[in-house]
Amino acid sequence: MSFHILKSRLYWRKNWDSLCNRCGKCCYARSVKSDGDVIIHYNKPCENLDPQTHLCKIYKDRFRKCNHCGKVTLFTALFNPTLPKDCNYVQTFRLWKK
Numbered sequence: 001m002s003f004h005i006l007k008s009r010l011y012w013r014k015n016w017d018s019l020c021n022r023c024g025k026c027c028y029a030r031s032v033k034s035d036g037d038v039i040i041h042y043n044k045p046c047e048n049l050d051p052q053t054h055l056c057k058i059y060k061d062r063f064r065k066c067n068h069c070g071k072v073t074l075f076t077a078l079f080n081p082t083l084p085k086d087c088n089y090v091q092t093f094r095l096w097k098k
Contacts, residue, residue, distance in 0.1 A: 012092070019092060
């Protein structure tokens, strides 16, 4: 499994952001239930999320301008419990959850 993770990361390294399926779910407040399911609080979106397109209005400067915007890294994709199961990063790298 670790070979697949490394191979996938090397493949996606140059186009990491293109792996995102642009659902916008990571731009809402989220919590995790005791059974591990992610609850997305659709009534609490990031102020920079365009609700029509599900895209960030300040995408290029998001890490500098938005204190609660977190970068999705390989570590995040593998272990952050608040990313939903249908997140493409989760689908690509959390093979043990499939």
